[in-house]
Amino acid sequence: MGPLQYLLMPTAKITxxxxxxxxxxxxxNFFALAWQARHFMADKLGKPIDDAAISLAINSEYGRTQNQLHIHISCLQPAVKTRLAQLQGDFSESWQPLPGGLLGHDYLARRASAAELKQLGAFRLLAQGDEGARESMGSYGMAMTALPGGDFLLLAVKRNLWQLNLASAEEIQDHSCQVLQ
Structure with a gap:
């Protein structure tokens, strides 16, 4: 746990x-609720935090240590923030491979409007948008951050044992929040 990391967990038992x-x-809508809770980071820091520095992440069934749904609310790694900013004009409203991936892993990326995120939620957007995802949701990790103009960027990483990838989307986060230095 980092100084500004928070977890959103439902009170209901959801693995x-x-x-x-x-x-x-x-x-x-757990991702929307977690995004609303990002203010706890700024409250603790004592000053506003740029939304582009904040990320949400949930690890796959295979890349987590607990059997209770929880979404990590934390900072983006500086290199990930820079990479996503370089690509921000390329994101579309359908799931596409992220050119070059992130941190040595293949990621899918999708732009989502605030209305879309509110109406469908991140999990359903993945299940409806990537072939086979609905049947294998446990193989995916997901992350989210803000884009300029009020849209959001959803990221998904799928478990790939050949690449030693357990789909821990939390890997894009930096719990020490160096991006705020």
């Missing part, structure tokens, strides 16, 4: 991203 509950329309 993780693989739970069918996360795809139900009546389930809370």
């Amino acid at each position: 993780g991203i693989e739970s069918p509950q996360v795809l139900q329309p009546d389930t809370a």
Whole structure:
């Protein structure tokens, strides 16, 4: 845990991203709730934090240590923030491979409007948008950050044992928050 890292956890027992509950329309929109909770970071720091420095992440069923759904609210790694800023004009409203991946792993990226995120939520956007995702949600880790203009960037990484990738999307975060230095 870093000084500004927070976790959003539902009070209901939901194991993780693989739970069918996360795809139900009546389930809370956990990514939207976690984004609303980012103010705790600024409150603790004592000053505003640029949304582009903040990320949310959930690890895959295979890349986590606990069997309770939780979303990490933390800072982006500086190199990841820089890389995403370089590509920001390339993100579309459909899932596409992120050119060059991140941190040696293949990622998918998708732009989402605030309205889309509120209506469908990140989990359903992945399940509906990437072929085979609905049946293998537990193999995915997901992350989210803000884009200029009010849109969001959703990232998804799929487990790939050949690449020693357990789909821990938390890898893009820096819990020491060097990006704020």
